[in-house]
Structures are given as structure tokens and as C-alpha cells.
Amino acid sequence: DNPYGLDALWKGGDFVARGTLIILVLMSMGSWYIIITKLIEQVKLMGQAKNAKHTFWKAATVEAGIAGLKPNSAYRFIAQNGSTSTLHHDGALLEQIDLNTWVTMSIQRSVEKVQSRLQDGLAFLATVGSTAPFVGLFGTVWGIYHALTAIGIAGQASIDKVAGPVGEALIMTAIGLAVAVPAVLGYNWLVRRNKSAMEEIRSFSADLHSVLLSGVMSSSQAGQVANIKKKVG
Numbered sequence: 001d002n003p004y005g006l007d008a009l010w011k012g013g014d015f016v017a018r019g020t021l022i023i024l025v026l027m028s029m030g031s032w033y034i035i036i037t038k039l040i041e042q043v044k045l046m047g048q049a050k051n052a053k054h055t056f057w058k059a060a061t062v063e064a065g066i067a068g069l070k071p072n073s074a075y076r077f078i079a080q081n082g083s084t085s086t087l088h089h090d091g092a093l094l095e096q097i098d099l100n101t102w103v104t105m106s107i108q109r110s111v112e113k114v115q116s117r118l119q120d121g122l123a124f125l126a127t128v129g130s131t132a133p134f135v136g137l138f139g140t141v142w143g144i145y146h147a148l149t150a151i152g153i154a155g156q157a158s159i160d161k162v163a164g165p166v167g168e169a170l171i172m173t174a175i176g177l178a179v180a181v182p183a184v185l186g187y188n189w190l191v192r193r194n195k196s197a198m199e200e201i202r203s204f205s206a207d208l209h210s211v212l213l214s215g216v217m218s219s220s221q222a223g224q225v226a227n228i229k230k231k232v233g
Contacts, residue, residue: 014146020139020172027128027135028179034121035186041118042193048073049200062211074117075204078110082208103212107205114201118194122187129184136176143169 052075059065062083069076085106086099147166 016142017139017172020135020142021175023135024132024139024172024175024179027132027183031125031128031179031183031186034125035182035190038118038121038190039193042190042197045074045118045197046200048075049197049204051075052204057207062208074114074201078107078114078201078205079208081110082107082205082212086212100213103209107209111198111201111205115194115198118197122190122194125183125187125190129180129187132180132183133173133176136173136179139172139176140169143172 048070051073052069055068056065056075056079059068062079066076066079066083069079082103085103144166147169
């Protein structure tokens with residue numbers, strides 16, 4: 001058993017030292033939880049992108065393409081909102097906005113919601129990466145202060161009296177770095193993957209915008225146009 005290890009630090013530390021350790025452990029657990037969950041979310045989103053390429057663009061109509069997408073797909077959410085915006089462009093206020101602008105706004109809002117969902121939790125990783133080393137350093141300074149105080153009271157400054165308490169205090173800095181490094185690496189990695197995912201989504205939304213304004217938007221809308229022509233004729 002190491003008399004100067006983490007166990008000795010926990011048993012011999014006061015409430016400040018223990019509280020600092022608990023904060024660092026919570027930071028580490030939260031960081032790893034966010035990294036894992038966001039990675040799973042990104043993998044699902046990339047799978048949805050492949051599904052959209054193989055099903056949506058091969059459908060005969062927009063409605064058929066939407067039906068072929070998964071219910072919880074971000075691409076279905078964007079396509080559904082874009083298609084709905086073409087059918088609900090009415091009212092005294094909305095008539096003042098041309099259809100092109102209205103569809104563009106609807107699709108853009110949907111894309112921004114997806115992007116906001118992807119960025120959830122990244123702020124926590126950035127905060128942990130920037131503050132964890134300082135939290136560990138605070139624990140180290142606090143531990144060294146108490147160690148030197150105890151040595152001064154005892155009146156002995158031999159190497160065994162100094163190395164043990166100071167070494168225990170330095171463990172705090174090591175833990176802070178161990179918490180911060182994965183958080184920073186995970187943040188940068190997830191941000192880079194988010195950019196790739198958003199490029200796919202923006203490409204899809206741009207193509208969807210062109211399709212919705214091409215005149216052949218959906219079978220239901222084509223039927224509505226045909227009925228209007230019959231009534232006019």
C-alpha cells in the first residue's frame with residue numbers, strides 16, 4: 001500500500017481537498033458521457049445522410065421521399081418543414097413574402113435547429129477543458145499550504161516529512177490534467193465531425209429548396225393545381 005497515494009490524500013484531506021476531487025470526478029464523468037452520446041448521435045446522423053441519398057432522391061415525389069425517411073431523421077424533419085411551407089403560404093401577412101423567401105426561411109430554420117442540437121454539450125466540454133487544470137492546481141496549492149503548515153508546526157523539515165504531503169498535493173494537478181486533456185481532444189474531434197455532418201445537411205437543404213420551387217413539389221400539390229385549373233376552365 002502506498003502511504004502517499006490517492007487513498008491517503010482522500011483520508012487525510014479536509015473538506016476542500018475532497019470537494020475538489022469530487023468536482024474533478026464529476027467533470028470527467030460528464031465529459032465522457034457527452035463524448036460518447038454525441039459520437040453515437042453523429043453516427044446516426046451520418047447513417048441518415050446515406051439513407052436520404054438512397055431513398056429520398058430516388059422517390060417520384062417529395063412526399064414519397066419524406067415517407068421513405070426514418071421517423072426521427074433530421075433529414076425528414078427538414079424535408080417535412082420545407083414541404084409544409086409550400087402548402088401553408090397563405091394569410092394576409094405571409095402573402096407579403098414571396099414563396100421563394102418563405103421556403104428558404106423555413107428550411108434555414110430547420111437546419112439551424114439541427115445544428116443547435118448537434119452543438120448541445122460541446123460548451124460543457126470546452127468549459128471542462130479550460131477549467132479542469134486550474135481546479136486541479138487549486139487543490140495542489142491548498143494541499144501544499146496545509147502540508148507546509150503541518151511541517152512548520154511539527155518543526156521538522158526532513159525529506160520524508162516534505163515529500164509525502166507535497167506529493168499527495170501534486171496528485172490534484174495530475175488529475176486535473178487527466179480530466180482536461182480528453183475533454184479538449186473530444187471537443188475538437190466532435191466539432192470537426194459536426195462540420196462534416198452539417199455540410200451534408202446544407203447540401204441536402206439546398207437541393208431540397210430547388211426541388212420544392214421547381215414546380216413538381218409533391219403529388220398532392222400537383223392535384224391541387226389541377227383542380228384549380230378545372231374550376232377556372
